[in-house]
Amino acid sequence: MSGGSAGLSRRAVLGGAGAGLAVGAAGGAWGGRASAHAPADGVTLGAARVPFHAARQGGIVEPAQARVEWAAFDLLASTGRDGLAALLRGWSAAAARMAAGEPAAEGENQIALDAGPSSLTVTFGFGATLFDKAGLADRRPAALVELPAFPGDALDPARSGGDLWVQIGADDSLVAVHALRVLMRLATGLAAPRWLMSGFARTPGATPHPMTGRNLMGQVDGTNNPRPRDPDFDATVFAAGGDWMAGGSYAVLRRIRMLLEGWDTLPLDKQERIIGRRKSDGAPLSGGPDAVERTPVDLAATDGDGVLRIAPDAHVRVAAAASNGGAAMLRRGFSFHDGLLPDGSPDAGLLFAAYQADPARGFVPVQQRLSRGDGLSRYLRHEASALFAVPPGAPAGGYVGQQLLEG
Ligand SMILES: C=CC1=C(C)c2cc3[nH]c(cc4nc(cc5[nH]c(cc1n2)c(C)c5CCC(=O)O)C(CCC(=O)O)=C4C)c(C)c3C=C
Numbered sequence: 001m002s003g004g005s006a007g008l009s010r011r012a013v014l015g016g017a018g019a020g021l022a023v024g025a026a027g028g029a030w031g032g033r034a035s036a037h038a039p040a041d042g043v044t045l046g047a048a049r050v051p052f053h054a055a056r057q058g059g060i061v062e063p064a065q066a067r068v069e070w071a072a073f074d075l076l077a078s079t080g081r082d083g084l085a086a087l088l089r090g091w092s093a094a095a096a097r098m099a100a101g102e103p104a105a106e107g108e109n110q111i112a113l114d115a116g117p118s119s120l121t122v123t124f125g126f127g128a129t130l131f132d133k134a135g136l137a138d139r140r141p142a143a144l145v146e147l148p149a150f151p152g153d154a155l156d157p158a159r160s161g162g163d164l165w166v167q168i169g170a171d172d173s174l175v176a177v178h179a180l181r182v183l184m185r186l187a188t189g190l191a192a193p194r195w196l197m198s199g200f201a202r203t204p205g206a207t208p209h210p211m212t213g214r215n216l217m218g219q220v221d222g223t224n225n226p227r228p229r230d231p232d233f234d235a236t237v238f239a240a241g242g243d244w245m246a247g248g249s250y251a252v253l254r255r256i257r258m259l260l261e262g263w264d265t266l267p268l269d270k271q272e273r274i275i276g277r278r279k280s281d282g283a284p285l286s287g288g289p290d291a292v293e294r295t296p297v298d299l300a301a302t303d304g305d306g307v308l309r310i311a312p313d314a315h316v317r318v319a320a321a322a323s324n325g326g327a328a329m330l331r332r333g334f335s336f337h338d339g340l341l342p343d344g345s346p347d348a349g350l351l352f353a354a355y356q357a358d359p360a361r362g363f364v365p366v367q368q369r370l371s372r373g374d375g376l377s378r379y380l381r382h383e384a385s386a387l388f389a390v391p392p393g394a395p396a397g398g399y400v401g402q403q404l405l406e407g
Pocket residue numbers: 215217219220221222223224225254256258275277282297315316317319320321329349350352363366367370380
């Protein structure tokens with residue numbers, strides 16, 4: 001995909017026998033948290049597929065699927081560069097097969113039998129720690145450095161970092177978990193699981209027409225994401241240059257727990273002031289009663305008393321590119337709800353993911369500002385963090401990371 005919704009349509013493939021669902025093309029749905037749409041009559045949601053082999057990896061600009069699995073792995077000491085190449089070759093072949101909806105391999109658990117690929121995407125990423133372990137220290141990209149500590153971080157090292165990252169997205173939970181099990185088995189003897197996280201987003205077809213999704217605070221979330229048709233979309237999201245990362249991206253991941261019990265008791269007007277947008281429809285508070293979700297945010301707008309309509313500490317003001325020297329990223333997060341904490345409060349929140357050409361010009365400056373001046377941060381805990389280089393996609397017959405390992 002070279003950006004633009006036409007690219008998305010081209011990549012999407014009709015499933016089943018001639019009829020099906022075009023992923024990413026329906027009703028202008030696109031990456032970020034926008035939801036895909038229901039298939040036409042007589043076509044199953046499961047039939048939709050996103051080809052694995054493409055110039056760019058899937059799972060970045062496609063609409064967020066209903067289910068996501070994140071898995072981080074650490075390379076075993078004995079694996080080395082050749083073992084890493086074997087792992088990536090095996091992972092890529094399995095991902096391509098599952099994304100195409102081909103039957104399960106012999107000896108494979110039949111978890112996903114009867115369902116199609118359900119828009120399965122598998123995205124692979126490399127952590128900074130991978131490069132020394134695989135004898136590739138001289139090929140680690142300059143942009144892949146440890147993220148700085150931010151005020152308020154409460155990070156759990158056991159659920160942070162990792163040498164390798166796999167993101168599996170699908171509109172059917174059994175399909176996603178099947179893919180996870182297959183990839184975990186292929187890693188046996190080469191890489192050990194470090195942490196796993198599961199998330200969810202709105203199921204395609206749950207709304208009467210495609211709409212931006214909501215998070216567990218109830219807000220419309222994803223509105224002001226960069227859009228593939230924006231002239232600077234590719235430069236914002238994808239790495240340039242002539243090396244093995246050209247056309248790839250950098251994924252920042254944060255497990256952000258929401259302090260929902262406090263949030264849910266806040267009056268609506270306070271919740272809206274903290275974000276800077278209306279809760280019902282996501283319209284910016286700068287736009288007056290006639291504003292709609294897509295009304296541009298006016299950070300300078302004041303009321304009759306000269307008071308800023310979007311508060312100085314409102315999330316959208318503090319996070320805006322205009323407040324951060326142009327820093328921008330493509331957000332593609334998922335909700336999580338992992339039961340209760342010992343004190344009875346929900347262990348729930350946002351598996352935040354942001355893709356950018358360079359974290360130093362995306363997530364880092366924005367989070368630096370948010371962690372100091374964002375009214376929303378009182379209701380959030382950043383509990384885990386990771387940064388992965390997401391290489392470009394693999395051509396047919398190739399595997400993700402081949403340019404790094406064989407280039
Ligand atoms: C460092 C980057 C960001 C983190 C971390 C983050 C956490 C976070 N955000 C919400 C809810 C919303 N965010 C919204 C907009 C928004 N958020 C960021 C960045 C981070 N958010 C940006 C760059 C923007 C766009 C700002 C703009 O230009 O207008 C919104 C408004 C709707 C939208 O545009 O998406 C909401 C709602 C939560 C709940 C959260 C942590 C759990």
